[in-house]
Amino acid sequence: xxxxxxxxxxxxxxxxxxxxxxxxxxxxxxxxxxxxxxxxxxxxxxxxxxxxxxxxxxxxxxxxxxxxxxxxxxxxxxxxxxxxxxxxxxxxxxxxxxxxxxxxxxxxxxxxxxxxxxxxxxxxxxxxxxxxxxxxxxxxxxxxxxxxxxxxxxxxxxxxxxxxxxxxxxxxxxxxxxxxxxxxxxxxxxxxxxxxxxxxxxxxxxxxxxxxxxxxxxxxxxxxxxxxxxxxxxxxxxxxxxxxxxxxxxxxxxxxxxxxxxxxxxxxxxxxxxxxxxxxxxxxxxxxxxxxxxxxxxxxxxxxxxxxxxxxxxxxxxxxxxxxxxxxxxxxxxxxxxxxxxxxxxxxxxxxxxxxxxxxxxxxxxxxxxxxxxxxxxxxxxxxxxxxxxxxxxxxxxxxxxxxxxxxxxxxxxxxxxxxxxxxxxxxxxxxxxxxxxxxxxxxxxxxxxxxxxxxxxxxxxxx
Numbered sequence: 001x002x003x004x005x006x007x008x009x010x011x012x013x014x015x016x017x018x019x020x021x022x023x024x025x026x027x028x029x030x031x032x033x034x035x036x037x038x039x040x041x042x043x044x045x046x047x048x049x050x051x052x053x054x055x056x057x058x059x060x061x062x063x064x065x066x067x068x069x070x071x072x073x074x075x076x077x078x079x080x081x082x083x084x085x086x087x088x089x090x091x092x093x094x095x096x097x098x099x100x101x102x103x104x105x106x107x108x109x110x111x112x113x114x115x116x117x118x119x120x121x122x123x124x125x126x127x128x129x130x131x132x133x134x135x136x137x138x139x140x141x142x143x144x145x146x147x148x149x150x151x152x153x154x155x156x157x158x159x160x161x162x163x164x165x166x167x168x169x170x171x172x173x174x175x176x177x178x179x180x181x182x183x184x185x186x187x188x189x190x191x192x193x194x195x196x197x198x199x200x201x202x203x204x205x206x207x208x209x210x211x212x213x214x215x216x217x218x219x220x221x222x223x224x225x226x227x228x229x230x231x232x233x234x235x236x237x238x239x240x241x242x243x244x245x246x247x248x249x250x251x252x253x254x255x256x257x258x259x260x261x262x263x264x265x266x267x268x269x270x271x272x273x274x275x276x277x278x279x280x281x282x283x284x285x286x287x288x289x290x291x292x293x294x295x296x297x298x299x300x301x302x303x304x305x306x307x308x309x310x311x312x313x314x315x316x317x318x319x320x321x322x323x324x325x326x327x328x329x330x331x332x333x334x335x336x337x338x339x340x341x342x343x344x345x346x347x348x349x350x351x352x353x354x355x356x357x358x359x360x361x362x363x364x365x366x367x368x369x370x371x372x373x374x375x376x377x378x379x380x381x382x383x384x385x386x387x388x389x390x391x392x393x394x395x396x397x398x399x400x401x402x403x404x405x406x407x408x409x410x411x412x413x414x415x416x417x418x419x420x421x422x423x424x425x426x427x428x429x430x431x432x433x434x435x436x437x438x439x440x441x442x443x444x445x446x447x448x449x450x451x452x453x454x455x456x457x458x459x460x461x462x463x464x
Contacts, residue, residue: 009125011052012090014380016083016114017045018075020373023305025333030149031174031201033065040071041305042078043338043368044113046121054121055363057308058113059275066201066229066250066302067276069109078110079376079383086114088380094118095281108253108278115279116311124358129314131353131360134280136317140352143345144170144324145332146199146301149179153186160191169349170195170221170324176203181214188218195324199224202250206234213242221323222247222269232257232266245269249300253277255285262293269323271300274315275308283315291320299325306330306339310359313343317353327351338367
């Protein structure tokens with residue numbers, strides 16, 4: 001049965017590692033939010049007590065534009081709130097990981113980064129491809145491409161020609177109030193009846209209904225998210241007055257959101273993004289709702305690295321994903337991806353999900369290491385941080401000894417007494433270090449790896 005979980009295995013997550021990488025795009029990508037030239041991406045690596053690993057990716061942007069999550073907020077939330085909810089816990093299957101983080105509201109992209117990594121780990125333990133483990137039925141998926149706002153219409157037409165020649169089955173162009181009717185008209189005149197859609201990323205309101213209705217003449221496959229990002233009421237009003245099918249994106253964050261939007265008639269198509277809804281288990285539920293309601297779906301993209309792209313490929317094999325998605329080749333975005341082999345699209349515009357266990361791609365540790373900005377590893381015993389500024393390690397095992405040293409030094413620093421006391425009450429030992437001056441903090445921090453090595457195996461400090 002599509003959407004079911006064919007296998008499951010008990011597992012306990014021993015550690016969660018966050019790795020921020022910086023990947024420059026092959027070319028800028030522009031939407032109604034602005035231009036993006038490079039991506040700050042948070043990769044997530046989970047490891048269980050048996051030494052198995054899984055990889056996920058946080059799909060949030062560098063600023064809170066598309067979503068209220070963004071790179072720096074996601075890092076803090078994942079490290080300090082979500083990861084501690086998961087490490088050390090026993091779960092019967094990856095589908096249960098979402099429930100472990102339920103006490104934290106929102107932050108679905110951050111939750112998805114952990115949850116999807118656990119699915120990869122579980123599929124590897126079972127020695128099955130992730131796409132099959134998720135309940136996929138279509139190993140070969142149809143691919144479209146998303147093209148951002150360009151410097152000129154001529155440049156846009158040239159890019160569309162390049163993507164059509166590469167085999168992509170559907171063209172999506174970003175639109176905005178300065179880049180809509182005339183641009184779509186030019187595309188139709190140049191390329192005729194190709195599968196074409198427009199994505200507004202919430203750039204319009206109901207005051208623009210006459211312009212949006214005028215797009216009906218172009219026979220677009222769909223008009224994606226024309227109205228505000230959190231709306232399903234006005235979208236229902238708009239859909240009742242235009243012929244072009246509306247595709248909902250940002251407002252669909254949960255299975256319940258999908259149900260309500262379908263009941264209201266807010267749109268006729270749903271773009272489902274793993275990160276936006278919280279991971280694979282939530283995507284499975286929404287896929288079931290849409291399939292049973294005969295609402296077409298497709299997988300959207302967020303300029304992911306190969307790891308996030310591999311998860312998109314896997315979830316796109318479910319039966320309800322009936323339209324070409326924004327799952328395209330690695331080379332469209334990156335000079336060099338972080339997986340091997342890189343994702344490729346056939347000349348007929350398809351991708352075949354790999355047969356290997358888990359995501360089916362090899363994660364390139366060498367490439368990741370070259371583009372890493374910072375890392376942190378969270379275990380049930382504490383946090384290991386590796387960055388250029390502090391290299392501070394915090395573990396429960398040596399807290400008492402560390403506090404003895406801090407207290408001796410802090411009594412002489414009366415000007416930081418209140419911050420020190422607040423740190424003690426909160427149990428935030430990094431704050432205690434910051435309460436001291438940098439020289440003292442570095443002096444103490446330099447001693448910590450030796451102290452911790454008495455309690456933890458050396459593998460915990462492997463930086464490869």
